[in-house]
Every structure is written in C-alpha cells, then in structure tokens.
Amino acid sequence: MLAWSDIVWVIPFLYGLIFIIGLTVGRSHQRVMVVSSTLLSAAAFIIAIGLTWERATIQADDYSYYVDWLVIGDTFFRIGYELNNLAAWLLVLITGINILLLCLLYHKQDQAAISSIYGYMGLLLFAASGVVLADHAVTFFACALLISFSLYLLLSHPIYGSKPKAIFQFITAQLAGYAAFLAALVVLYWYIPNHSLEFTMLETFFSGSAAGFTQQMKHIIAGALVASALFIAGLIPYGHWMKQLELERPILRVVIFCFGSALLPISILLRFRVVITESTDVLTLCKWLGAIVVLWCTIRILTRIQDAMAYIGMTMVGIMIFAYGHGVYVYMIAQLTFIMLSLIAIYGSAIRTSSVIVFGSFLVAVLTLIGVPPLSGYWMQQSLIATIAVQNSSWTIAALLVVMCSALGVTISFTSYWKKLSFPPKRGAVFIVLWPALLLIGLGLLWLVDNQRLEQWLFNMQTMETMKLGPMLLTMLSIAVGVMIAWLFSERITGALSSKLEYIDEGLQQSGERLANTIRKLGRLVARGGQLIERAIVQLLTTWLPFPLRFISRTGAQANILQSIGLVAVLTIIMIVLWYSVGGDNTE
Amino acid sequence: MLSEFHIHLSTKVSIISLSYGMDSVSLWLSFFTSVVMLAVCIAAVHIKKRHKLFYVLVLLVEAVLLHIYSIRDGLLLCAALLLLAFLFLLLIGIWGDEHSERTARRFFYWQLAGIFFISMSCILLLGSSDQYFQLSNVQLGELPLASTLTETADHDQRILAFFMLLVGLVCYIPIIGMHRPFLSVYRQSHLVVSVIYSLAIGSIGIYISYRIGLVYFADMMHWISKPVIWIMGFQWLLASIGLWRQQNVKSWLAYIVWGQYSILVILLLSGSEIGLTMMWLQMLSFQLIIALLCVLLTSLYERTSSLQLEQWNGALKGSPYLTGMFTAALCGLMGIPGLSHFLGTYHAILLSFPISRWITVAGVLGMMSVVAYNVRFLFRLQQGQADARMKDIADLRFIEALPAIILLTFIIVLGCYPIIAVDLLEYELHQLHKFWEHAVAALPEVNASFLSVFDFNSVAWKLPVVVSIAMSLAIWLVNNRQRNINRMLMWQAIYHLLTLIAVVTSAKAMSAELDITLTILAAIWYAVMLLGCYSMFRTVLAPEHMQIHALTGLYHRRPILAFVIMLFLLALMSAPLSAGFSYQLSIIELWSAYGQYGLIALWLISHTLMATIPLEYIIRMYITKDTSLDVTELMSVPVHWYVIGFSSLAALIGLAFWL
Incomplete structure (x- = not known):
C-alpha cells in the first residue's frame, strides 16, 4: 500500500492554506505568516520527498484519484490528480525551490517580506502543484492560468514597483499563449471521443490511429500548443518582459523565470507530447526555433550586455525547446x-x-x-x-x-x-x-x-x-x-560591428513600431467609419424619416381647439381613404 | 417538492390568471436577486437626493422582479413588465444626469414597444390551437402543454407569434445596430440605477427567452440559433474592443454588460444541456459580480466625486481592502478559475465552435481584449499618477465592506462548488433539453403566408371600426405634444369613446356575445376617471394655468396630490391593476376568440401611443428638473374639487376590483 501517494493531494491543499492565511490573518501578524508558511512549505516538501522515495524504491504504477466535481446530464466534470514518476520529481523540485525562495525572501531585507507576498507565493505553488498533478487538460489549463495570475499579482505588487511595460508585456504574452492553448483545447474537445480531455484518454487515443483527426488538424493542434508554450515563456522578440525587470529584484526574477518562463511552458510541452509528436513538422519547427532563439539571444547578449540577464533565461528555454524537438x-x-x-x-x-x-x-x-x-x-x-x-x-x-x-x-x-x-x-x-x-x-x-x-x-x-x-x-x-x-x-x-548590429536592431524595432502604428491607425479608421455609418442611420431613423410626423405634432400642439379638430378630421379621412384603397374591405 | 408551490386564481378575464409557481430557475433567480438587490441598496447609501423615494422605487423593482420570476401566466408577465418599465422610467429620470429625462422617455417607449410585441406573441400563441385555447392562458414552464401546442397549432400563427417575440426581445437584450438606447441608459442614469438596470432588464430578456422562447418555440429558436450566435459572437468582440474608447465608468460598465449578455445568449442557443446549465450559472455569477462592482464603484465615486476614468488614476494607492476587492471583482469578470465566471465563459467559447470556428476566434479575441483592458484599468487605479486629492482616499468602511465580502463569498463558493446551484437545476434543464431534442427534429418551413394571420378583410372591419382606429391614431399624431391639460383630457375622452364604439361595432359585426353590463361599467369607469383627473388637476392649478409646465416639480410641492394625479393618469393609460387594464384584456379576449389579430394589433398600437400622452404629465411632475419656470402656487382651492377628486379615486379603486 502506497502511503505517501494517498496523501499527495495535501500538497496543493497546504499551499492553498498559505494563500488564505496570507490574505486574512497574515495581514496583521507578519511573524505568524512567515512561520506558518515555512512550516506548511516544509510539510509539503517532506510529503514530496516521501512519495518520490516511495516511487523510486517500490516501482509503483501511476496513481490517480478523482472526484466528480460537477455532473450535468451525461457529462461528468472531474477533479483529480495523476501521480507518476515525472510528477513526483517535479513536486520535489518545486517544493524544494519554494523553501529556498522563502528563506531568500526572509533574508532579503530590502524586500521587506509582507504577508501578501507569501500569500501570492502560496497561490503560485498551489497552481504549480496543480499543473504537475493534473489529470485532465482543463484542470491543467485552469492551474496554468492561476500560475500566470499569481505571477501577475507578484509582478504588480507595489513593493516591487515593476515598470508598467513589464506588466503589460507579461500580460500580452500570457494572453496570446492562453488563446493558442484554448484553441487547441477546443479542437481537441470536439474531435476526441466522448469529449474526454483526460491525459490518459489523450495518450490512448493518440497512441492509436487517432481516427477523426486529419494530418492538418494534428499540425494545427500541435502548432497551437507549441505556440502557447513559446508565448507563455516570453520568447517574443522585442517583447520579453524580463528585460524590464530590475536586477535589484532577484527573487522576483527567479520566481517569474522558474515558474513562468521555465516550468509552465515545459509542462505544457511534456504533458501534451503525445499530441505534439503527432506532427513531425511541428517538432522540426521546435528544433529550428530552439536553435534560432539560442543564437539570437547570444547575439543580443554580445551587443546589449545590460540585458544579458534577461536573454540568458531565453537561451536556457531555447535550448530546452531544441532538445524537445529531438x-x-x-x-x-x-x-x-x-x-x-x-x-x-x-x-x-x-x-x-x-x-x-x-x-x-x-x-x-x-x-x-x-x-x-x-x-x-x-x-x-x-x-x-x-x-x-x-x-x-x-x-x-x-x-x-x-x-x-x-x-x-x-x-x-x-x-x-x-x-x-x-x-x-x-x-x-x-x-x-x-x-x-x-x-x-x-x-x-x-x-x-x-x-x-x-x-x-x-x-x-x-x-x-x-x-x-x-x-x-x-x-x-x-x-x-x-x-x-x-x-x-x-x-x-569592434565598435563598428557592435554599432552595425545595433543599427539593424533599431531598424527592426522601428519597422515593428511602424507596423503597430499602422494597425492602430487602421483600427481607428475602421472604428470611426463604423461610428459615422451608425450616426447616419440613427439620424435617418430618428430625425429625417419621422420628420413629417414631428411636423404634424408640433402644429397640433400650437393650434387652437378648432384647428386641432380639423387636423384630426383631415388625418382620419386620409387614413380611411388609404385603408380602403390598399384593400381593406369587408364585403363578406 | 418545488412543484407543490403553485397558486392559480382565475379572473373575470379568462385569458389572464393569477398563476404563480416555483421551480429551480425561479428559486435561484429570486434568491440571488434578493441578495444582490440588498447589496445594491447598501451601495446606494450615498444617494442623498430624494433617498426615501429612491428606496421605495428600488424595493418596488425588487418586488416586481420576484413577482416576475414566479409568474406562470404569459399576459400577467407582460403586465408586470409594464410596471417594471414605469418604475425604471422614474429611476432613470429622477436620479440621472442632465439629459436623463429624454433618456428615460426613450427608454419607456422602447420598453412599451417590446412589451407590445411580447404581448402580441402571447395572444397569438393563445389562439394558435383550439385545444390550447381551451386552457385560456399562456402557461409558462409547462412542457407537456407546449408539446401539445407544437403538434396542434396553426403553423402560420405560431411563426408570427415567434417573430413578434423576437422583435420584443430585441428591446430587452441589446443587439448590435439597436444598442444605442441601451448604452444611453447607462450613460445618463445614476451609477446604481445602471446596475439595477443590468440586473433587471437584461436578465428578464434572457428569462423570457428561456420561459417562452425555448418552450413554445423550440424548433424556431433552433432554426435561428446559428445566425443569432454569429451576431452575438461579433457583438461580444465589438463590446470588448469598444471598452478601450470609454472614458467614463458608466460607459465602461455598459460595454462590459453588453458583452456579458452576448455570452448568455450564446449559451442559451447552444442547443445543449450543458449550455443551458452554464447559462444559468453565468447569469447568477453575472448578477453577483455586477452587484460587487456596484458597491466598489459607488464607494470610489463617493470618495472621488468623479466618474471619469482618468481622474481615478492612483485612487487605490493606500487602500488595500478596496484594492483587493477590486482585483477580485475584475478577476471574477475576466473568468479566472476558482471564481464563478470561469465555467460559463469557457463553455461559451467551447460551445460556439460547432457553429463556426470564427465565432470561437471572435470570442477568444474578445476575452483577450477584456482581460488586457481590465488589467490596464486595475494598474492605473493602483499605480497611476494620482491627483493631489486622490492621495488621502479612505479605505472601505464596514457598511461597504460587508456586502462586498458577502458577494465575494458567493462568487468564490459558486466558482469552487457550482454543484450547489446546478444540482437543483439539473432535473428541470434535463427535461427541457429532452423536449428541445424532440422539438427540433422537424424544422419549420417559413413563407410569407404567416402575415395572413392579420386578417384585415374580416367582417369585424366595419366602417365605424376603421374610423375609430384611424381617428385614434390621428388624435395621437396631433396631440402627442399637447400642453393644455383640458384639451388633453378632452381628447382622451374622445379616444375612450372611440374604443367603446369599436368594441360594440366589431362585436355586432362578428355576431359575438358582448357583455353589455361590462361595457356600461367601463363607460362609467372612464367617465369617473376623467372627472376625477380633472378635479385633481383643479386642486393644484387655477383654470387659467391648466398647462403642462405648471406641473413642473409638483412632487416636491404637493407630493400627495402629485401621487393621486399620477394614479389617475396611470388609470388613463390603462396601466396594470386598473379597471381599464381589465377592460382592455376583455376586449382582447373577445377579439382573439374570433381570430381578429389584425384588429388587436392595430388597436394595441393606437392604445400604446395614446398612453404616451398622459405619461408626459407624469414625467413633468416627477422628473423634469427645469427650475427656471415660474410656477404659480394655487392658494385657495374650492373644497368640492377635493371631494370630487377623492371620491372618484375611491370609485376608481372600487371599480377596479369589481371589473
């Protein structure tokens, strides 16, 4: 009997508890917050070590458990977890990293630890453990969203004073990534038997013939998943938010890179590998992309040393994507x-x-x-x-x-x-x-x-x-x-080579900005055109077409009693004549 | 167990009955309406102007809403909608901005048009099947009856009823191209009133679509579902992009709500049991989140005295609780997992895919736009460049925090345990879905012959009837801007006389059995009403000042008399609960028994138009803010006007019960 595997659900629960404590009790009792989060994180780490040891020594099968969270007709929404060796390894990694981060947080006196930071870290680890343990693609998606959300909370926390550009680039990248992820999920949902998005179902289905999926669909789904990983990792030229983060915020950099740029995209690629590997073209694309990213980042490091710490992160992610392609x-x-x-x-x-x-x-x-x-x-x-x-x-x-x-x-x-x-x-x-x-x-x-x-x-x-x-x-x-x-x-x-590279770099940036401006101008023109058309229609319907009726009403209001009686009589006769001429007849 | 809660009381008019019941949808809507309206009432504690009247109206709105959710008779529902529209007329007009009077008037006209079409739909539905007509009224939520109707009904009449319903629903659920009245209500109303509007009017549109549309017109709703979902998808995208151009909080709220309605309609028409369930979950969540936003936005408005988004930059610095609540509310709106909006939003995107992938693309782009904007909004609130006066913004007080916490708790609980709500809804929605699957098996054929239902060549269209209808329309055309009270009453009297002539003549032409007693009583009632109305005007105005402008602000000067005059004017309009309303229904009953739907339609149009004339006088008394007019106070009033007036009021009330 596997003792530790039975209680793996406690890990996210403990982190959820840290989040709740951080937003409630911890607000006014900072020491309580620090102590409780450290103890709870340590407990989570111990459980992770325990179950990894158990799985390493006993050679156990994959373990899963679920509960029916919502039942609508014949559709069951389940929440559960799936524990395999990979998940065990990742749990040890993230729980261990969390303890070290908490210790760093405590010792960094210029980033005075406040309870909300601990709370957000709790939410982040809750979501990360959810991503690692998810047995269903929608659960994975929800937990991934929560990871990005908690990173956003950390990034936008007043104590870090992050630049707006960093936050907006981060949000833009995440939005693009999750849009692509969602697109892949929607297509998978409608074409997979029983609309089941459980990972075991995906593995079984795609290991077989994957009937119902054409090669083009496989390319699209695989491409969307890889694109989502790339966007979430921030591998967007000229849009990488890590450049905007100050070096004086090392803990924030470590957290955002480890969980946002590394763990989450890698988890997407690995959990959905059975789907992505269906498309050899996409895998080849990964190889090329990985190599290009590493090369490009290296050039950027050589020419812009001040952004080196941002680009090195991208380099590491690039090399992992290169390896994934192979x-x-x-x-x-x-x-x-x-x-x-x-x-x-x-x-x-x-x-x-x-x-x-x-x-x-x-x-x-x-x-x-x-x-x-x-x-x-x-x-x-x-x-x-x-x-x-x-x-x-x-x-x-x-x-x-x-x-x-x-x-x-x-x-x-x-x-x-x-x-x-x-x-x-x-x-x-x-x-x-x-x-x-x-x-x-x-x-x-x-x-x-x-x-x-x-x-x-x-x-x-x-x-x-x-x-x-x-x-x-x-x-x-x-x-x-x-x-x-x-x-x-x-x-x-040489200065000449450096300035040449910078010149090319600036040229590309300017082209990008010009394109963005053109798109914005076009959008404004379309919006203005739409508004003009709308105004014209409204004017036609409310002013010009009813003009005769408004004229009659105004005349009637200003007329004396005899004039208004006369006007009523005339209008009545006109309407009766129209009625009988159009064909209203009761000769029956 | 819920089905045991059923009350049915017949009235003298068989096409309407006091029929009430409770099912899971009604139960949840009633419960959540109570909770959110309580929160909104607390948020309105900052309203100082006419706050007693405000709370009276808000409580009446809540009462009518709870009434609507438990009504099981179609025409009774229409009557309740009329009452609701009138209450909103006052709410929008009195507490709105400088052009709120015009907006309130247009809103009421828009609602009148909608109620007209929905009523016509119910009347047509009633007479579409002999078997069904024997039941005498449009019963809401009765699937077996609807099944019978689908099989036995006159095809053309059902189609016409459906188109009427669709047109009526457009007045409740804003659709692109006709969304300007909806947006102007938000821009001109008070913030709290806009929120109540979101909770009431739009929700009712969805509710009517569900109760009448999906039950009685399941096949036709399925037939139009694809184009409507296309429109909604495009609308959602437009609303999400339109957010970026808004500079005012109320406009921002309007576009958010517009986008949410689009999601609700997509889920409603998705044609699946999951879609229906998610639609109701999303509806409940929408109410909670909008109420929470109301509490927070009014708190900020009270502190900053401004509704311009630019001036709210940095307003949340140093207010951790307000920041936290705002973050939670906006995250809820964005559909973050764990909060109540996630499931519905996700399923709206998912369920739109089979219709067309481009709708899904539009939906995803729309979501991205909303998220990006709200993040930017939140950032500016928290860390924007603050004005000097924004630096000392106080945090949430207990009276503000309490409803916010309660609402947030509901949002989180509904997000984490939606089964609490879904469990109760499951049986009913499952039954409806099975019915839907059966009904959509055969799609209707539509051709222009359904217009022949309006039989303008029937025997009822004698000359006196034609003259009556034409003259009624002419009276409205000439007198809708009438400022003289005496003339207004004179034309109203002529109009009601024409009504009686039309009824008697058409009944004779159709060889129908007309209740003479009722007709005579109605004539007496009209006479009493007009006399009473004139008497009450004379208690406040001298004979030489019987002009509409003399009524400006009468509510402030003589509130009781203004209220009594309003009652008389509402009676002139044949508002629900008045004897005139019962009499109108008896006329409709008579004509519909003989299939005279064209006559009903034209007569209802003329009646609706004529009702807008007394409405102007109510607006003048209660809403008009023009204080520049010199109103002469009447110092001494002969007692006999009071006697006649109040006696007429007593007679009015007595006859209302009698009729």
Missing part, C-alpha cells in the same frame, strides 16, 4: 532542475555575505550551466549531443553550435552579474546557496553512476545515448570555444 525529454527535466537550483545559488549570492563558500557555490552553479566537466551540466550537454548525433547526424553541428552559444551566453551574463554585486560584510544564511550547489554536484555524480535509470524512471523509455567518446570531446570543445569567445572577444567586439 525528443530528449530527460534533458529538459534535468536542465530545468539545474536551472532552478543554479538560479537560487546565483541570486542567493547577493545576500551580502562575502565568503569563499558563497563564491564557491556561485561558481558551481555557473559552471553547471555552462557545462564545464565534471559537473552535471556537462554530462547532460554531451548526452544531448550524443543522442542527436545518433538520431539525425545533420543536426549535430547545430546542436554543437547551440551548446557553444549557451556556454558563451552564460559566461558573459553571470560574470558581468558577479562584477556588479557589492558585498558588504554581513552574516546571512549560507545554506541557501550551499545547498543547491551541493545538489548540483550530487546530481552530477548520480548521473555518472547510473545515467540510464533516470530516463527509464521518468519516462519509461530509453532514447538518450550513454557516454560516447566522440560526442564527449566535441561537447567539451564547443563549451571551451564558447567560454573562450566570451572571455577573449566579448569585450573586444
């Missing part, structure tokens, strides 16, 4: 884990403790992201290269280029970040940065010991290639080249 799902999960842990360590190093331990942890995190051997990041990069080389050798060069750009970007971004940090001596909780660093090292070792087992455990498949010498060396070379370029050439890019 079906290397375990890479995505591993990379997501490394990114989250590394960001905690990197941003946590700004808690103003100058110590070797903090610097060391920072270094471990950065080197993991770069992919320097023998850390865990390197093993994942080389596995990616090896897998792609085996599947489709024509993409190997692109993959090496992507890995090189990733290394280049990370190096520039985080070294410039480190240079900007100031470290007045102050005691802080070192474990906040130490713990993620140790985990990163530990995961690397785990990979070395048994790298096949993770993919088998998470996805019940074996696609990733084991360590091969050729890919290992090529990967090492790419990373080295990337780091070298970053160190040697990033400050030496």
Whole structure:
C-alpha cells in the first residue's frame, strides 16, 4: 500500500492554506505568516520527498484519484490528480525551490517580506502543484492560468514597483499563449471521443490511429500548443518582459523565470507530447526555433550586455525547446532542475555575505550551466549531443553550435552579474546557496553512476545515448570555444560591428513600431467609419424619416381647439381613404 | 417538492390568471436577486437626493422582479413588465444626469414597444390551437402543454407569434445596430440605477427567452440559433474592443454588460444541456459580480466625486481592502478559475465552435481584449499618477465592506462548488433539453403566408371600426405634444369613446356575445376617471394655468396630490391593476376568440401611443428638473374639487376590483 501517494493531494491543499492565511490573518501578524508558511512549505516538501522515495524504491504504477466535481446530464466534470514518476520529481523540485525562495525572501531585507507576498507565493505553488498533478487538460489549463495570475499579482505588487511595460508585456504574452492553448483545447474537445480531455484518454487515443483527426488538424493542434508554450515563456522578440525587470529584484526574477518562463511552458510541452509528436513538422519547427532563439539571444547578449540577464533565461528555454524537438525529454527535466537550483545559488549570492563558500557555490552553479566537466551540466550537454548525433547526424553541428552559444551566453551574463554585486560584510544564511550547489554536484555524480535509470524512471523509455567518446570531446570543445569567445572577444567586439548590429536592431524595432502604428491607425479608421455609418442611420431613423410626423405634432400642439379638430378630421379621412384603397374591405 | 408551490386564481378575464409557481430557475433567480438587490441598496447609501423615494422605487423593482420570476401566466408577465418599465422610467429620470429625462422617455417607449410585441406573441400563441385555447392562458414552464401546442397549432400563427417575440426581445437584450438606447441608459442614469438596470432588464430578456422562447418555440429558436450566435459572437468582440474608447465608468460598465449578455445568449442557443446549465450559472455569477462592482464603484465615486476614468488614476494607492476587492471583482469578470465566471465563459467559447470556428476566434479575441483592458484599468487605479486629492482616499468602511465580502463569498463558493446551484437545476434543464431534442427534429418551413394571420378583410372591419382606429391614431399624431391639460383630457375622452364604439361595432359585426353590463361599467369607469383627473388637476392649478409646465416639480410641492394625479393618469393609460387594464384584456379576449389579430394589433398600437400622452404629465411632475419656470402656487382651492377628486379615486379603486 502506497502511503505517501494517498496523501499527495495535501500538497496543493497546504499551499492553498498559505494563500488564505496570507490574505486574512497574515495581514496583521507578519511573524505568524512567515512561520506558518515555512512550516506548511516544509510539510509539503517532506510529503514530496516521501512519495518520490516511495516511487523510486517500490516501482509503483501511476496513481490517480478523482472526484466528480460537477455532473450535468451525461457529462461528468472531474477533479483529480495523476501521480507518476515525472510528477513526483517535479513536486520535489518545486517544493524544494519554494523553501529556498522563502528563506531568500526572509533574508532579503530590502524586500521587506509582507504577508501578501507569501500569500501570492502560496497561490503560485498551489497552481504549480496543480499543473504537475493534473489529470485532465482543463484542470491543467485552469492551474496554468492561476500560475500566470499569481505571477501577475507578484509582478504588480507595489513593493516591487515593476515598470508598467513589464506588466503589460507579461500580460500580452500570457494572453496570446492562453488563446493558442484554448484553441487547441477546443479542437481537441470536439474531435476526441466522448469529449474526454483526460491525459490518459489523450495518450490512448493518440497512441492509436487517432481516427477523426486529419494530418492538418494534428499540425494545427500541435502548432497551437507549441505556440502557447513559446508565448507563455516570453520568447517574443522585442517583447520579453524580463528585460524590464530590475536586477535589484532577484527573487522576483527567479520566481517569474522558474515558474513562468521555465516550468509552465515545459509542462505544457511534456504533458501534451503525445499530441505534439503527432506532427513531425511541428517538432522540426521546435528544433529550428530552439536553435534560432539560442543564437539570437547570444547575439543580443554580445551587443546589449545590460540585458544579458534577461536573454540568458531565453537561451536556457531555447535550448530546452531544441532538445524537445529531438525528443530528449530527460534533458529538459534535468536542465530545468539545474536551472532552478543554479538560479537560487546565483541570486542567493547577493545576500551580502562575502565568503569563499558563497563564491564557491556561485561558481558551481555557473559552471553547471555552462557545462564545464565534471559537473552535471556537462554530462547532460554531451548526452544531448550524443543522442542527436545518433538520431539525425545533420543536426549535430547545430546542436554543437547551440551548446557553444549557451556556454558563451552564460559566461558573459553571470560574470558581468558577479562584477556588479557589492558585498558588504554581513552574516546571512549560507545554506541557501550551499545547498543547491551541493545538489548540483550530487546530481552530477548520480548521473555518472547510473545515467540510464533516470530516463527509464521518468519516462519509461530509453532514447538518450550513454557516454560516447566522440560526442564527449566535441561537447567539451564547443563549451571551451564558447567560454573562450566570451572571455577573449566579448569585450573586444569592434565598435563598428557592435554599432552595425545595433543599427539593424533599431531598424527592426522601428519597422515593428511602424507596423503597430499602422494597425492602430487602421483600427481607428475602421472604428470611426463604423461610428459615422451608425450616426447616419440613427439620424435617418430618428430625425429625417419621422420628420413629417414631428411636423404634424408640433402644429397640433400650437393650434387652437378648432384647428386641432380639423387636423384630426383631415388625418382620419386620409387614413380611411388609404385603408380602403390598399384593400381593406369587408364585403363578406 | 418545488412543484407543490403553485397558486392559480382565475379572473373575470379568462385569458389572464393569477398563476404563480416555483421551480429551480425561479428559486435561484429570486434568491440571488434578493441578495444582490440588498447589496445594491447598501451601495446606494450615498444617494442623498430624494433617498426615501429612491428606496421605495428600488424595493418596488425588487418586488416586481420576484413577482416576475414566479409568474406562470404569459399576459400577467407582460403586465408586470409594464410596471417594471414605469418604475425604471422614474429611476432613470429622477436620479440621472442632465439629459436623463429624454433618456428615460426613450427608454419607456422602447420598453412599451417590446412589451407590445411580447404581448402580441402571447395572444397569438393563445389562439394558435383550439385545444390550447381551451386552457385560456399562456402557461409558462409547462412542457407537456407546449408539446401539445407544437403538434396542434396553426403553423402560420405560431411563426408570427415567434417573430413578434423576437422583435420584443430585441428591446430587452441589446443587439448590435439597436444598442444605442441601451448604452444611453447607462450613460445618463445614476451609477446604481445602471446596475439595477443590468440586473433587471437584461436578465428578464434572457428569462423570457428561456420561459417562452425555448418552450413554445423550440424548433424556431433552433432554426435561428446559428445566425443569432454569429451576431452575438461579433457583438461580444465589438463590446470588448469598444471598452478601450470609454472614458467614463458608466460607459465602461455598459460595454462590459453588453458583452456579458452576448455570452448568455450564446449559451442559451447552444442547443445543449450543458449550455443551458452554464447559462444559468453565468447569469447568477453575472448578477453577483455586477452587484460587487456596484458597491466598489459607488464607494470610489463617493470618495472621488468623479466618474471619469482618468481622474481615478492612483485612487487605490493606500487602500488595500478596496484594492483587493477590486482585483477580485475584475478577476471574477475576466473568468479566472476558482471564481464563478470561469465555467460559463469557457463553455461559451467551447460551445460556439460547432457553429463556426470564427465565432470561437471572435470570442477568444474578445476575452483577450477584456482581460488586457481590465488589467490596464486595475494598474492605473493602483499605480497611476494620482491627483493631489486622490492621495488621502479612505479605505472601505464596514457598511461597504460587508456586502462586498458577502458577494465575494458567493462568487468564490459558486466558482469552487457550482454543484450547489446546478444540482437543483439539473432535473428541470434535463427535461427541457429532452423536449428541445424532440422539438427540433422537424424544422419549420417559413413563407410569407404567416402575415395572413392579420386578417384585415374580416367582417369585424366595419366602417365605424376603421374610423375609430384611424381617428385614434390621428388624435395621437396631433396631440402627442399637447400642453393644455383640458384639451388633453378632452381628447382622451374622445379616444375612450372611440374604443367603446369599436368594441360594440366589431362585436355586432362578428355576431359575438358582448357583455353589455361590462361595457356600461367601463363607460362609467372612464367617465369617473376623467372627472376625477380633472378635479385633481383643479386642486393644484387655477383654470387659467391648466398647462403642462405648471406641473413642473409638483412632487416636491404637493407630493400627495402629485401621487393621486399620477394614479389617475396611470388609470388613463390603462396601466396594470386598473379597471381599464381589465377592460382592455376583455376586449382582447373577445377579439382573439374570433381570430381578429389584425384588429388587436392595430388597436394595441393606437392604445400604446395614446398612453404616451398622459405619461408626459407624469414625467413633468416627477422628473423634469427645469427650475427656471415660474410656477404659480394655487392658494385657495374650492373644497368640492377635493371631494370630487377623492371620491372618484375611491370609485376608481372600487371599480377596479369589481371589473
């Protein structure tokens, strides 16, 4: 009997409780809020650890549970959850990250922790755990919406003072993303048997012949889902909101990136992979998009160093999408884990403790992201290269280029970040940065010991290639080249090249703005035209057509009694004559 | 158990009965109406002008609404709609902005037109089947009877009844191209009145579509569902885009409500049981959210003394509770999961897909526009550049917070546990859906022959009848701007005489059995009414001042006399609860028994038009704000005018019960 799996529902419940406490009791009792949210988060983490351990050791089947939430006729709306190994891993990740974030929040004195922030974090984690555990596409959609909503609440919180542009770009991207998601759901709903959008149903249906779906429909649905992931992640040129967020808000950046730009889009891609993989064209598009995003972001980092921290996030998401296109799902999960842990360590190093331990942890995190051997990041990069080389050798060069750009970007971004940090001596909780660093090292070792087992455990498949010498060396070379370029050439890019790139960049921006202005002008013209037509019709119906009647009424009001009697008589005779001439006759 | 709550009392006029019942839809509507109207009443605590009259009218509106939701007779429903329209005339006119008098007048005319068409629809429906006519009245919510009617009814008459109903519904549910009266009501009314309007008039339109449209015209509703859903989808998009051009809170509210009505109609006509259920969930949620917005908007209005959106920038800085409530209300409106609007909005998009994917696209774009605008609105309220006087805005008081919290609780509970409401609705909606599926199996054929139902060549159309109708119309044309009270009463007397002539002549032509006693009593009643009306005018005005402008502001000067005069004028209009109304119904009963629908239609048109003349005098007494006119107060009034006037009033009331 699986004890921990039975109580997995407690995790979202605990986070929901934090949200309610944050908006009610916590408003006037901040200490109560801090203590209660920490304890409840710790409890959630323990449950997550427990069930992951249970699933890792007992080799249990997927576990699901549901209740009938609403019944209308023959239609059952169910709320439930589905626990599999992937969900267990993600639960551990998000609950663990949450505890570290809470600790960071507590120690960051310039962001004075107020109860509503904790409350919104509770809502965010509630929604995130819902996304991880959802067994139905609509539940997934609702929880995803709640994630974006809670991120919006955090972003627009007065204490962070975010720029309006950041908020509006975030909202625009989310709206576009959810519109595409909704479109995919609507089409799936109407064409799938019994209108059932449960993930098990999707898997069963699309693993078979998927009757009723033409290839074009599959392309559209897959494209819509991928588009939604991309929009939600913020991979919109010139529209990425992270650029507008100040570096002095590290916790906000970490939260928004981890949950909004990374976890949510990756969850969409992985949960709906059975649908998306039906369209090889869309998968190819993912490969291309991922590569282009990484390349473009790298160029942007080189030319606009001030936005480096925003673009590095996009680079990491881009590389995960590139991997998704090649079906290397375990890479995505591993990379997501490394990114989250590394960001905690990197941003946590700004808690103003100058110590070797903090610097060391920072270094471990950065080197993991770069992919320097023998850390865990390197093993994942080389596995990616090896897998792609085996599947489709024509993409190997692109993959090496992507890995090189990733290394280049990370190096520039985080070294410039480190240079900007100031470290007045102050005691802080070192474990906040130490713990993620140790985990990163530990995961690397785990990979070395048994790298096949993770993919088998998470996805019940074996696609990733084991360590091969050729890919290992090529990967090492790419990373080295990337780091070298970053160190040697990033400050030496000629002014002419830099200004040329900026000129192209400005030109593109201006074209985009001109297009937007044209669309706005067109919209205004259409609206004005519509208004004019409407006014003309109203004028015709209310003034010109009834004019004779109004004239008669005015005359009657001004006339004396005899005149009005005469007018009535005349009108009556006219109407009677019209009546009989039109054909009103009672000769029967 | 709910079906046991049924009252049926026959009247002297068989086509109308005092029939009331309760089912799940009525129950929920009544319950939620009570809750939201309570919240709205509390929100109206800031109204200082004529606040006693305001609360009287609001309570009457609530009473009529609860009455409407429990009515089970079609013509009685129309009578209640008339009362409601009159109450709104006063609410819009008295507490509105500078042009509210004109808006209130137009609103009432619009409603009169709608009620005319709905009444005609009920009358035509009544006579469309011999079998059905034996039951004598249009029973609401009776599926077995509707099934019988569908099978036995005269096809052309049913089609005409359906078109009449459709035209009538347009006056209740704003449709693109005819949405200007709807928008102007919001712009000119007081904010609280606009909210009550949203809760009342639009909801009634949906309710009538459900009670009469889906039950008696299921096949025809199915036939028009696709084009109507197309229009609604486009309308939703237009309303969502139109939000961006609004600079005033009331205009913003108008477009929000317009968009919501579109969603409700899409769900109503989706042709599925889920659509019907979601429609009622969405309706209940809509009422809650609009009421919550009312509380919050009036709170802000009271603090800022402005309804311009620009001037509300930064108004919520330093008001955490107000901010939180506003966020919750707008999130509810946007359809955030966990709140009551999510399911309905999601299903409106989902269920529009089989009609056309482009409607779904329009719906999604509309939602995006609403969300983007509301986020921008919220941001400006919270973090916009505040004016100097916005810096010390007080947070919610207890009297404001309490209804807001109650409404928000309902919104959250309905969002998380909709089964509370759905469970009760399930059986009724399931039955209706099964009936719908059966009814839409054969779609109606429509050709122009349905117009022959208006038989203008029948024996009833003798010369005196033609002259009466034509003269009535001519009287209205010449006298609808009549300012002299004596002449107005004279023409009213002539009009009522013409009515009696038309009735007697047509009855004779049709060889119908006419109740002479009733006719004589009606004549006496008209005479008493006119005499009483004249007497009461003489108690406030000298003979040389019997002009309409002398009545300006009479409510303030002589409230009791103004009220009595209003009663007489309403009696002149044959308003519901008056003897004239019963007599009109008996005439309709007589004519409909002989299939004289053309006569009914033309006579109702002339009667409706004539009723607008006394209405002007009521508007002048209660609504007109022009204080520049010099009104001469009558210092001494001969007692006999009081005696005649009040005696006539007593006789009026007595005869009303008798007739």
